Amino acid sequence: MTELCIDTSGATAVTVVDDGKILGSSRNESGRHHAESITPCVLEALEEAGLPTDVAKAGLDAVCVGTGPAPFTGLRAGLVSARVFAKAAGIPVYGVCSLDVIARAALDRLSPDTHVYALTDARRKELYWGHYLAEGPDDVRLLGRLEVGYARTLSSALREQEGLLVSDAPIPAHSVDELAGAEMGPVLPLDPSVMVRIVRARLARGGEDRLGTEPLYLRRPDIHGQAPERM
Missing domain, CATH: 3.30.420.40 (ATPase, nucleotide binding domain)
Structure with missing residues (x-):
């Protein structure tokens, strides 16, 4: 294949x-x-x-x-x-x-029972993130739903359920202070x-x-406040 x-x-x-x-x-x-x-x-x-x-x-x-x-x-x-x-x-x-991919790659380097929060930069001083556990050796399971918001909201989630932050890049400068006390896991492109x-x-x-191909925008595009058109 x-x-x-x-x-x-x-x-x-x-x-x-x-x-x-x-x-x-x-x-x-x-x-x-x-x-x-x-x-x-x-x-x-x-x-x-x-x-x-x-x-x-x-x-x-x-x-x-x-x-x-x-x-x-x-x-x-x-x-x-x-x-x-x-x-x-x-x-x-x-x-x-894409957050599933980041979480799976990180879990390849961690204990399979590790809780991870996969995150990426959402711009506007916000983050995208999801809370994951491994589902077998090749997949992941999302706990709850995907989120977009400020780092302080993610920090609150970490206080309720500890986990490692994993990402495809260093934490964006706009969120470093809010996540200063969080434990970092692998950072991998x-x-x-x-x-x-x-x-x-x-x-x-x-x-x-x-395995559908509908886009996960999580918020509206910067086009006159309109909802994203369907593809």
Whole structure:
């Protein structure tokens, strides 16, 4: 099985995975130019993997894509691109919450019974986060719901249920003081290849309903206060 994995919740990150092995990868760290960087990153990853750069001829079996939470524009660009690539290749596309990916990668380095709070920068001096436990060796279980808000709200949650903070980047400067007393776990750049493990674990359990590609915005976009249009 060969999968193309794309995430644009922060940077633009692309990997090509074959039977669990990363064959090619590409990354653009810009958090604001996803639309321009996705196709070049995909082509670079396919070329590094030794596959045709035409996705319809690359022998891919599936596309996996991060569904956020993330700001509107970058996330939309990633999801639309993933659907286009999948349609061109005639293969399924599976969505995975980007915080699930961060939590799973961190738990790979921790005791399986560790509580983790996976977080990313939501801008506006806010954070996105979710509270997780491991669900087997390849998946995670969200406790409660995904949140967006100020660090003080996350700090209050940590007082109710202790856990390690895990992230794809250092805690943003706007939230450092509020989270100064929290215990940090692994800080690892988001690895899209982790999505393959999560997708396969969920499919094996009949959990395809957890692999939809609807975007997780968690709040309205900065466009005249309107709700996000459906994709």
